[in-house]
Amino acid sequence: xxxxxxxxxxxxxxxxxxxxxxxxxxxxxxxxxxxxxxxxxxxxxxxxxxxxxxxxxxxxxxxxxxxxxxxxxxxxxxxxxxxxxxxxxxxxxxxxxxxxxxxxxxxxxxxxxxxxxxxxxxxxxxxxxxxxxxx
Numbered sequence: 001x002x003x004x005x006x007x008x009x010x011x012x013x014x015x016x017x018x019x020x021x022x023x024x025x026x027x028x029x030x031x032x033x034x035x036x037x038x039x040x041x042x043x044x045x046x047x048x049x050x051x052x053x054x055x056x057x058x059x060x061x062x063x064x065x066x067x068x069x070x071x072x073x074x075x076x077x078x079x080x081x082x083x084x085x086x087x088x089x090x091x092x093x094x095x096x097x098x099x100x101x102x103x104x105x106x107x108x109x110x111x112x113x114x115x116x117x118x119x120x121x122x123x124x125x126x127x128x129x130x131x132x133x134x135x
Contacts (some may be wrong), residue, residue: 001033003090006043016118017043021087024126039098040090045083047107052078081107085118087125101125 008014021041022032030039054076082104089099103121107114 001035001037001040003040003042006045008043008045009047013045013114013118014043016115017045017085017087017122020119020122021126024122024129028126028129037092040092042088042090043086045085047081047083049079050082054078083107083114085121087122099129099131101129 002018006014006017008017021043025041026032055074083106084102084104087099087101088097090096091098101122103125105117105121108117
């Protein structure tokens with residue numbers, strides 16, 4: 001069962017996260033319930049703005065020991081949004097975490113690209129789920 005709806009800025013994306021996680025767990029033979037669950041699911045997401053610096057040069061200096069010549073450098077700053085998604089599963093009896101999945105990717109201005117990235121990220125998170133015991 002879900003502890004609560006994921007904390008995401010976009011409520012549509014929150015529902016997609018729940019749908020994708022439910023789909024992955026169902027594929028592993030788990031069943032979604034609304035009460036008396038053995039495991040509780042919680043998801044959180046965050047975004048941050050990152051910058052990339054790019055230097056571009058005009059002209060080309062002469063091949064000698066000094067940088068004399070008509071060369072100019074221009075630096076451009078590119079901004080992009082990076083999103084991180086955390087999926088935690090807790091044993092409801094012991095309240096201990098039993099699994100954590102993490103996905104981080106650059107987000108697009110196009111919602112359909114983000115939806116595709118979300119699907120692939122959640123699928124990758126649960127690829128080796130449930131974790132095998134160390135013994």
